[in-house]
Amino acid sequence: MGRHTAQAVQARRGHDGKADNTGNAARPAGSARPVRQTRKSQTTRDGEAVARAVDLVKTYGAKDTAVVALDHVNVEFMRGQMTAIMGPSGSGKSTLMHCMAGLDAPTSGKVFVEGLEVSAMGQRQLTKLRREQIGFIFQSFNLVPTLSAEENILLPLQIAGKPIDRAWFDHVVHVVGLEKRLTHRPSQLSGGQQQRVACARALMARPSVIFADEPTGNLDSRSSREVLSFLKTSVHDYGQTIVMVTHDPRAASYADRVLVLADGRIVNDMSHPSYEQILDVFASEGTDDTDGGTAEGEERA
């Protein structure tokens, strides 16, 4: 992948700066060496916003004890990119993702995915959105325990009653390396394998955007690497869009773009940062409340 030109604008403390700089510097489609291209990526162009948040505010609790999780956030997520959202516990990174994915309703502001206003959707439309535009990978409990790996991968398509593209299925399974494990139940798979099944499932429907919530949070470093490289491959080879929440700088270093949140605001927006750069950001922020990048103790919702 060549260049990335997305940027996010932090609303400064004055916060009337309603910044919504759109990304530009589009690249022609097809330059990403896709092995297979989704129909979408043929007709649309990388670098265009798949999802965006406009003046997003999310507060929890009653007036007196209100906690501001998102404080007038404006952000765009570009097609064909893997974006990592980082930040210390309580910075609002998970909340941002949940609002973007329609899992949580913002207090004010708007969320768009593929031009559709998610924040105004009812249950029925949300279900449609999840079937057609969004894929999920969660930190844990990603799979239905009563279904085999194959059934889990195909589940979204079957639920939506969509036809199954067998060739694509075989390909995805091959890429995640699960050919021998398809008949196994989740309880018979390792954590890494389970997450790879979850990845395959998310990819199977070729959604507009995959939201991954700490996808490697419960994995050892080797399994993490496998999952992350698979995600990266899917972005680069198939033009998949991924938004990933993580607090692990190493995981974030796989991303094309890294957003750093603190106290509900985007405080940094890095393009292809290296591992060291990411660490530097955290160091310079004077992170008295980061959790040191260990894989435990994610914030409680």
Place this chain on the structure above:
Amino acid sequence: MIRIGLRDARAHFSRFVMSIIAIALGVSFVVGSFCFREMMNDQVDQMMGSNTDHDVYVRGTDEKKDDDTDSSSSSMKTYNDIDDTLVDDIKDVKGVKTAEIVYSVSGSLVLVKQDGNAVSTMGSPTMGIGLAKGTWRSAHLTEGRWATNRNEVALHSYAAETSGLKVGDTTKLVYPSGPEDVTVVGVFDTDVSQAGAIILGLAPDVAKDLYQQQTGEIGRTQYIGVYGSGNKGQPLTNDQQRALADRINKALPAGSKATAITGDQLRDEYSQSIKDMLGFIQPLILIFAVIALFVGSFIIANTFSMIVRESMRGYALLRSVGASPMQVFSTVIIQALLLGLVGSAAGIGLGWGMVRLIVFGMARMGTPLSGAGNPSPTDMLVGLLVGVTVTFIGAALPARRAAMAPPIQAMNETVNPEKPVRPRAVTGTIMVVLGVAAWLFCWRIATVDGEPTSVGFLNALADRYGTGWPLGIGAGLIVIGVIVLAPALVRPAGVVLGFLPSLVFRVTGRLAVRNLSRQKRRTANTAAALFVGVAIVSCLSVVAASAKASVAGIVDTGLKSDFAVSSAASGRIPDAAVDAVKQVDGVKSVSTSRMLMNVKYDGKRISGTSFAEQPSLFTDVFAPVTMSGDANKALRDGELVVGETIAKDRGWQVGDTVTMTGERVSVDEEATAKAQADWQAQTQAKVTALQQEAQKLAASGDAAGAQAKAAEAQQAVTDAQNVDPSTLIRTKSETTRATVKVGAIISNSIYRTMVLMNDETAEKLADQQTMFTIQLFIAAKKGTDTEALRKRLVKAVKPYYVLSVLDREDYKSTMSSMVDQILIILYALLALSIVIAIFGIVNTLALSVSERTKEIGLLRAIGTSRAQVRGMLAIEAAIISVFGTLLGLVTGVGAGVVIRAVYGGNGLEVLSIPWDQLGVFLVLSIVVGLLASVQPAGRALRKPVLDAVASE
């Protein structure tokens, strides 16, 4: 710790509602069944105290053997009859106020209401009792006087109320011989309600006649009632009764085979026997109590599992700050105990309310009860203990889980893998197989002649215990076996039952089926409640349908006549009515079935009835199913036609000779003359004595006293003139004898327990007093419009009030409607077990949903619609419910088939399985499942997807 428990209980209260309802239902059945029994007992005691209120009774000394009596249904012992004339001996005993025989007849009288219709009751009898002043201490005239002849009647207040008759009204009273005009001369009241019985006060000698006609016994009675004078007209105390009975015993002539017992003793015996007869009701109610409590404890276990699961962090925290496992355990168990107490208390109230409701309902249907149905402290304690124990058992396991929470708890969403179900499969299968074997054994005993098996030991058992025990043991083994086995059946059942749903709803169907197999025990236990209820009901519906079909089969295949006439009252059809029917235009022939009383065969009674028939019986009424001999010819030739059961019983073969003895009653001229002479002498003596006294008083100057005595003497003379001469007629019963051959043995179900003979043979044995027409069969002339004929027949019997004309369809439906009434009660019980089962399913799903919060959230996140989640849970619930229902249907129908086979000889010839009804049960079970899933699905969907998937 206790404070934490109480606070938790308050927080969880809404969760407890279902558990409380279940416990309350179970306890209410327990308490209700006790209350109901006590109320019935109290009612019986009250009625005994009022209706059998003599101070001393004289009765026979020898207990009659069972095989010598017609009725074996009552557990009341019967004694030899005693002679009427003992009254005279007893009267003279010191302390006796009156000694009388109170004759009462039940079921053979019908009172016609003010509006011209017969008084009908809900099962309670119409009783005619011979009453005069002082005959019945508990009855008080409120208006008018007692009846003195056949055309007068005094009504019990309830009878007056029901019939709308007042003193002075004229109405009809249907005697066994036909309706007669009667005038209401009095109204009386009794101390307690008579449970809806219509009581008529007849003139004593009228009642005596009726009684003697009904029993065929002349000059003999079972009891003589004695009132003592020792307590100024008040009932004697037990000691006084005892003393009086002793004195009477001394006075009874030797060889009279009579003994005096205290009134209390007889009342106790009576009460006990009636209570025994009603005793079956309580176990029946208790079965449903057990179901309710089983489901209740299960619901509690589920509820607490949910609560414990959700509070695990809290318990871990408690443990980490130093709480002991016991303390944590107590926080959970205190909630359970509280719940149990609330539920039991509610249940006690509910049970009491149910009994009140039953009393109210029975009063509305014409059976007022005055028995007290309030739970005693013991009942309440039992209810409370049961409720709290069941709750404790249900909550103990979850509480233990809470107590064992490690101080640092990393709760895992994954449910601990289930213990394997194989041991249960093995145990359950063995039990079911044994149960089926017991049923087969029972079947063999019932249907195979000779030895049921080739194993001597088993044959000995069969001889000893008959069919009842193997049937019951088999049923018990199978029911428990199925419950034990059920978890092992969940997976195959899921595959089979889930086939269709999975086909229609590919994803949700498959998910549902797999979810069921996760917690096989839980699934199976949930289904068990429905299983037991459905098994009981489907078994009974098979038996009921078979009973109906058997009757219909008799009518369809055997009955040739067009109409039958039978009597709703005593079963006796007046001769005038028979003539009236014969006169009806369009009637080709009328066959009368006359029942003979007191006929003995070779000196022994048969366990059945004897009938006099016309030879046309087998050609015009019923086609015989002959086993041996020629039934038609036998009847014509004056030989006996014997039902199969009796022939087997007595070992009779065609060609055997049997000596029959019967009774004929005639006026004993000699005794009557003597009685009249005695009575005249007695009156004369009395008058003379009074006159002498009067003279003596006059001589001593007491003019007023003399006048009084003279008036008394005059009164005695007048009284003597007014005495009904019939009371002085003495009858004698003459033993008759006839020796006949057994001509044929037939196996028609209705004739199985009958001996039939032709009229000539019968008349050698019995006369009008001991032989009654109980049914008419009418054949129509060819080409007659049967509908018009029916109308004419109905018109012909209308003056007799109690006779009904049945065509072939009516004949079938009289049986059906009886069976249907019983079924209504059963369906009420079914409805109840369904309600309980719904609770069970709702609760199981609720638990399952709470365990699967994340999974359902995940499904929603990847695009499962709300409808699909609802659908998945609905399919789960429906499969559970269909699973339980199917198990119940199979078991119940199996039991029904076996029962049908075992009691094939008692009116269950034809096996009929009511497929349509069973189909309705099955469809109903699907609906039940779908309904049960609504609430848990709502709960699952209320949870935001985010909460469900947010990593924790």
